[in-house]
Amino acid sequence: MIEFARNARLWFAPEEVRREGSTPDYRFSLANERTFLAWLRTALALIGGGFAVDQFLPDLRWGWRVGLALALLAAGVLCALRAVNHWVRCERAMRRGEDLPVSRFPALLGLVIAVVAVAMVVVVLVGWEG
Amino acid sequence: MTPEPAADRDPGLQPERTRLAWRRTTLSGTVVAVLAAKTALHGGASPAAVTAGALCCVLWLCFLRIAHRRIRHLASTNRPSSLGPPYATAAALCTVAMAVCGAVLVF
Incomplete structure (x- = not known):
């Protein structure tokens, strides 16, 4: 968390x-940029999913619907912030010639998505019966 | 009949791929903005919902502007410089702000 706050300063300071270090091959920087954009798309998809849950599952009870939508929106926020943080860390590591940073985030996100998917199945089944 | 700039072009087409990645991301943002507009106008359309929906559309325009500036830079040179942190941060914050508007709309 402290590391995150320290990096957050770099988000605004080109x-x-x-x-630091030397400018890497421009192709590496562009690849890093595309990875960042891919994560941003993931974040946007999660946010879109939040809207979709709210709009296209009207038969769900209010609590479930809003809870799921807010969870998806929160996951989108996390994903976007993490995208820019990871991008800065990669950029800095490339300039310093260090190893690229590793991250637990993709595994974590995968697990959360799986849990949400299972919850959706349960909710839709229960929603149909009730 | 050999085209002159082809010799200096990156054979991996990295700038082009990056440009398309920006386009794809803008398109994802468009989907979110459309869904936000639908949510805002659906059922009553209270002032708070309309404001949040309009804000989402403004944020989408901001994102479009960031993407457009970056794409122009990518197209202008054969050796584009790396993305500046303010651009990346601004793009991510636009996304975060869209989610916040979404939370207001859903609630």
Whole structure:
């Protein structure tokens, strides 16, 4: 968490990132940028999923519907913030010539999505019966 | 009849791929903005919901502007410089703000 806060300063400071190390091959930077954008799309998809749950499952009880929608929206927020954080860390590691940072986040997100999917199945089945 | 700039072009088409990645991401943002508009106008359309929906559309425009500036830079040179942190942060914060508007709309 402290590491996250320290990196957050770099999010707004291009000169501080560029001061360190040497500029890597532009293709590596572009690949990093595309990875960042892919994560941003994942975040947008989660946010869109939140809207979709709210709009296209009107038969669900209010609590379930809003709870699920808010959970998806929160996952989208986390994903977007993590995307920019990971991008900065990769950019810095490439400039310093260090190993790229590893992350538990993809596994975590995968698990959360799986849990939400199972919850959806249960909710839809219960919703039909009730 | 050999085209001159082809010799200097990246054979992996990295700038083009990055440009398309920005386009795809903008398209994802469009879907979110459309869903937000639908949610805002669905059922009553209270002032708070309409405001949040309109804000989502404005955020989408901001994202479009960021993407457009980056795409213009990618197209202008054969050796584009890396994405600046303010751009990346602004793009991510647009996404976060859309989610916050979404929370207001859903609630």
